[in-house]
Every structure is written in structure tokens, then in C-alpha cells.
Amino acid sequence: MKKPAQKRSTSKKQQPETLKLTIDRLDHDGIGLAPYNNKIAVVQGAFPGETVIAEVEHIGRTHIFTRLLRTLRNAQQRTTNVACKVEHQCLGCPLISMKYSDQLLFKQQRVTSALQKQGLLDDIDVPAVFPSDPPFGYRASAKLAFSRHREKVFIGLYKRGSHEVIDCPECPVHHPLINKITAVVRDEVQRQNISVYNSRHQRGLLRYLVVRVSPHSGKALVTFVSNFRDLQQLPKLAKWLMRKVPEVIGVHQNINSSGGNVILGEQTMRLQGLPDLIETIGDIRLRIAPEAFFQINTTQAARIYALVRQWAQLNKQDSAIDLYCGIGGIALHLAKDAGQVEGIEYFAGAVRNATENSHLNNLNNCHFFAGDAAEELQKRSEQRNPTLITVNPPRKGCSDDLLEALYKLQPKQIIYVSCDPDSLSRDLKTLTENGYKIKQLQPVDMFPQTAHIETVVQLERIDKA
Template sequence: MAQTRPNKRIPRRPAQPPRRITIESLNGDGLGVVREDGKELLVAGVLPGEEVIVRVEHEGQHRRSALLLKVTRPHADRVAPPCPRFPRCPGCPLLHLSYAAQCDFKTDQLRQALALYPELAGQAIAPLWQAPEPLGYRTTAKLALAKVQGKALVGLYQRGSHRVIDIGDCPQQHPLINRIAQALREEIEHQKLHVYNPISQRGLLRYLAVRVSPLHNRALVTLVGTERNLRDFTHLAKWLQKKVPEIIGVHLNINPSSGNVVFSNNNLRLLGVDSLFDQIGDVRLQLSPTSFFQVNHAQAARIYRQIADWAGLTEGKTALDLYGGVGGIALHLARRGGQVLGIEINPQACDNARAAASHNRLSNCRFINADAAEAAADLVTEGQVIDVAVVNPPRSGCDAAVLEALGQLRPAQLIYLSCHPHSLARDLHQLLAQGYTLDCLQPIDMFPQTPHVETLVRLRLQP
């Protein structure tokens, strides 16, 4: 018989006394920063210059985190956040900052990133495109699940932990997402479903993902589970659709991994349709359960139209769309004429793009399922002439090989859609060295109430 180890109770550190501090700045995650003793002290729910009372809750090697107890001297642009879960919920770090001040903060984030490179410092930045709806704009949600003392929670992980903060009736989400989340809470409790615990790594149901068409008020739901339990998941899917008839399809994504990645490549349909169709700008797109698409449809439509206007594609011209996703940019380009080639590494997204091209009757647009760097290198080898290139990379920016290939393809016009100022500045530094000049820097607020800023950049090749 194996010998059992005695349970050793880890003594708790005594709670630190409250402290009064003055916030120096906000970091890229929207957290307040104070630098002391060679470490950063991070506080959620504060603004620069505010005098606040906090309690340090975590002490790390390089930084501390503290809980906000009271604001004794508020910032002039502080507003009452329209959510009782702020600032515990990490979804909206700037919910307490006036919308105009949020826009200024985002423009400053871009300016500071550019200033790290001498040739980009001082570049003119166009006025930021404000979002038409600062609240209720999110049409896509990936939500963590938990069950505490029999109560189901649907929401986001608290910063630095596996504790789920229930989002309740979230002001950021489309109302249909909130209704589906509430239906799932009720069914988890009623059906006594086992929810996955990331600490013990046991349980069946892990995440809820919802994709909404605001135009048609319809939703596609994906349940992420640890195993192929068709009986329990199909039963749950039917009850969700019964409670929320706007659900037109429910899928199961089987993800047994212990990591934090939400989706695996193993996806199957439980009931209803395979994909959600929605009108984004001037085209109709097909959105599958796990394909990436922007959460803010109104801003995405404005971006796509601007890209098409800048490109000015006409008959006899060719455009290249790298990191093309489900085809939103490529299809807007193709509507103006010419030939368009889209490159996308995700096979499901590439299938969505092809289907959308067919639905929109755009025969001058084709899509290749391939890595952007490899596809661009092949075009160089083939001697392909590209008149306009568009890149829409992830937060990490373009691969170095992509930038190198673009320098060899030498399109007369290059349009870059960025979701991270620092990777954008790094890539612009390289593109300018390859002979391009900046024509326009257009920041866009795609994610109100968060520190994230998108930037649309137009570059021209020097003659």
C-alpha cells in the first residue's frame, strides 16, 4: 500500500496594510503603473495622476499587483463605469475613462510606438476613427466556464488566475450573447453538467463561443469540451436552442489539451447550420465557428471600404491580400475590378473566403490556403507582378520573410492593417528601408473600453 503524504497547510502571508499612492501612467493593458524599489506596481481601475488607496495582493520578482480600495483624488476624465463587475472583470480596462479621453490615449499609444524609430518619430497621425457604438458592439465572444458550489459562471478569467469572473449582463456584448450565456448557466445547473477545472484538469465543458449576426439577429454557438460526449452535448445544444430560438447552429469543439488555447482543430456540428452568413460592408461573408473575424462589424466595414478606395483596383491590375482571413478585404478589392489573390493559413477560413466569393459572384478573386511567407516567396520566384499588396497580420506583426518578399515584389502601393502599435512600428521601419514612404497613418477604435488600437497605413513605393 502506497504511503500517503500528510497534508501540509501553506501558511498565508499576512495581509499588507492599505497604502496611499499616486498613479504615474497606464500601460499597454490599461493598468495603472507606479514604479518603486525597482519594481512596477500595477493597479486596475485607476488613471494617471490619481491619488488612490490600494492594498498589495501579489509580490513577484519584477512587479507587484494591488487592489484598488478607494480613489481620493480622481482624474478629470473619470466617469462612472456602467458595470458592477469593474474593475474585477478584465474585459474593459478603460470603462472608467471618458470616451474622448480613451481615443486620445490610443492615439498616444501609437505615437509613442512610432517614436522609438527616428524615421517614424513626428509622423503625422490622422484623427482616430471613433466607434459609432462604444458599448454593445462585440459580436463575438469566447467565454470561460466554471462551477462554484453548484453555481455556474460564464465569463472571463481574473487577471493572473484561473478564477472566472461571471460577466452577467455585459454592456460590451451584443444582447444575444448575454441571453445565450444566461441560458447556458441555467442548463449547466439544471442538467448538473461537469465543468472543466483547469487546476485539477477534470471536467467536460470548458468554454462557450458565440458568433452573432447583428443584421439578422442570429447566432452560431460553439461548445468547447474535453471529449466527444455526443449524448450530453447534443442534449445541451437542443435546450439552448429551445431557450434562445435565434441560435441557428450549435457546434462541438473537442479540446482535451491542458493549455489555455480555446479551440482545437477537431470541430463537429451538433445541430443546425455549418456557418453564419452576414453582410459586412459591401459583401456577404461566411463565418465558420472557429474562423477569426473582427468583433466590431461597423468599424470593419469602414476599414474594408477605405482599403478598396485607396487600392483603386481597375481592370488589368492585380492585388495581393496576405493574412486574408475569411476574405473581407479581398472581396471588397475584387468588387472594384482587376484580379485579387488571397492567402490564408487557416483552412476553414480559406474555405469561408472561397464560399463568400461564390455567394458574391466574384470570379476575379481566388484564395490559396498557405503560409503567408511561403506564398509570398513563391510569387517572387514566379515573377508575379503585384500592383497593390494588403497585409493584415496578427499582433506579432508580419514575419520577417513576408517583409523581405514584399521588398522583392515591390508593389506600387502597400496597405498595412495593424492591431498592435509596436509590431507595426517595427515593420514600418523595415518597409521604409526597402524604399517605401508613408502616405497615411489612420488609427481606428475597434475595441472601445479597452487600450487596443488598430491602425490602417498606406505606403507608396518611391520612384
């Protein structure tokens, strides 16, 4: 018997679910949160008090991840200015639609809340955040990914939580010279049809564009990160770029053939121009190599270095140790006043840069060593106690071994520069339980339009009666 013909489905593709949500708070990353059916809906770009329509992208066990479609009721802190055309695609600046004065209040409260949880606010208040001037165009360095979409070259940032590159020709937080260089490189890579790396197939030449700018001099250093060594297309591209953008004083090639998310490989070679960029921070000149880490907001970095020096009040009878010293920014500022300064840094390349910078500034009383911060402090436990130890650790804060070495060495004062209020508060709790008290602190906004906040804290040793 012949089977009856099945009816062809006429249903349209199911549309993504949308939710009407009322935002009640921001998380530590500055992302809006709203309660919904015993879960928490996550809506980047939405602020407390707003009613929004959001599209569901993923439903987890405790959270619903969404994309903001529109706001039905705006919060008072929302700005009317549209600063970025790809804000909701890039997601790199969650606070960019918030008035800057409200961003500063949010960050002040972020530090206050973290300290409060550790019971550290009995004898000290959190002052207003030092604002960044300007709050846009402040990023003096950028690491941008290459991709090709429908034969068109993209250079931009990865969309949060993905490997999708969002092309951003006019990023509002990048220094204008970075945007200028990016535009020129994008056009020329497209014109010459230079191959771009495909992470899925692990093929192609260009992976990342790294640009470092000196706002003081208006010069730039450019590094092409490539999948393999190339001595044909990239030298030609470098020569053309320096001719097209005279502010570029040097172009390098870094080779990274790994399959991971690390941007820079171990080998860097100069293609054209100068080997390093010279930047001036306060009254210190710094030689910065292509692969060296340095603060992206040089104006605020100068304020932090000046603040540390002002609080330290060192003289030629004093000694200091700068932990996680990088290329020597804090240590060199302290060396202007102190009798002796040591800088300790894990990465040997940064130590070489720091040593060069001490010679560049004729500071012969400043010496740098490569090694683990805790181990190096423990080696110095038999020496005379330093007057000051400064620490500027990564986001995770100080290890238990380092904290133990700190209060065993018993410097007269500790100045802690932190990029995370939670790890800072945890470490301050340990230090205040082991012979130190907080004398003063100051939040500094290094990263406007994001939720990140730097905090500088001075601790004094409690002398036993």
C-alpha cells in the same frame, strides 16, 4: 522537569499591506503605474493624476502588483458612470472607467509615440482615431469559460493572470444577444446538473461556450467546447437552447481534450440547426464557420475594409495580393474593383471559408491559397508585380523574410492593417528604408474600453528617377 506550557498565539491573521499611490502614467495595456520605493506599482483601473489606495497582491523584483481599493482623488478623465459591476474582478477592460473621448486621445498618443520612436513622424501626422459607435455592446463574438463554484455554475472570462472564472451575467461590451444566450445556458446547465470541466483534475464535460452573433441579421451561432464527445446531454441542451432563444440558428460541439489553454480543438460537429452564420460587411456577404476567426467589431471592420478599398483605387487592369486574408474580408472588397485578387492564409479551414465566400458573392476574380505568407510571396517573385499587397498580420507583425519578399516584389503600394503600434512601427521603419514612403494612416478603435488600437497605413513605392 515539566516544561512550562507555551502561550497560545493570540495574533490575528496578518492583513494585506495597503499603499497610498499617485499614478503618473498608463502602460501600453492601459494600466496605471506609480513610483514606489524604487519600484513601479501596477494598479489597473487607476488613471494618471489620481491618488489611490491599493492592496498589495505580489511584490516582484521591479514591480509591485496591486488591486485598486478606492480613489482618493479622481482624474478628470474618469467617468461617473459605473458600466460594469465586476470591473475590478474581471480586469478585462482596463479603460472602462475612462471617458470615451479620453480613451481615443490615449490611443492616438499610443500610435504617435510608437511611430516617433522609429523616427517616422517627419512627413506625416497621426489623425484622430475613428471612434466605435457604439462603444458598448460591440463584441459580436465571445469565448467564455465554464466553471463551478460551490455547486453554482459560472460562465465568464478568466481573471487576468489566473484560471479563476469571473461570472459576468451582463457584460457591457458583449452584444446583448451574447448575454441573453449566456444566461439561458447558465440556468439550464445548472438545472440539468451537467458536469463542468475542472482544470486541476482534468475532468468534466463543458469547457467553453463560444457565441458568434451577426449584428446585421440578429442571428447567432453557438458552440459548446467539451472535454470529450457527448451524444446525450449536449444534443438535448442544443435543442432546448434553440427553442428557448429563436435567434440561435445553429449549435455545434467542438471537442478539446488537451490540457493547455487552447480553446478550440480540431473536431467540430453540428448538433442542431445550420452549419454556418452569414454576416454582411459593407456590400459583402461572409459565411463564417464556428471555428473561423473573424473581427469581433463588425461595424469597425466594415470601416477598415471600406478604407482599404478607397485608398487602393484599383481598376480592372490592377492585381492585388491579400496576406493573412482570413475568410476573405479585405480580398473580397478589393475584388469588386480589381482585375485579379489572390488571398493567402496559413489556416486551411479559413481558406475553404474564403473560397466559399467568393462564390457566395459571385466574385470569380478572387482566389485563395493556403500557405506561409513569406514563402508564397517568394514563389511569386518571377511574376508581374502586383499593383497592391495588403497585410494584416498577427500582433507580432511581419517576419524579416516576409518584409524582404515584400520589397523585392515591389508592388506599387502596400496597405498595412495592424493591431499593435510597436510591431507596426518596426515594420514601417524597414519598409521606408527599402523603397517605400508612408502616404497616409488612420487609427481605428476596434476595442473600446481596452487599450488595443488598429491602424491602417498606406505606403507608396518610391520610383527611382
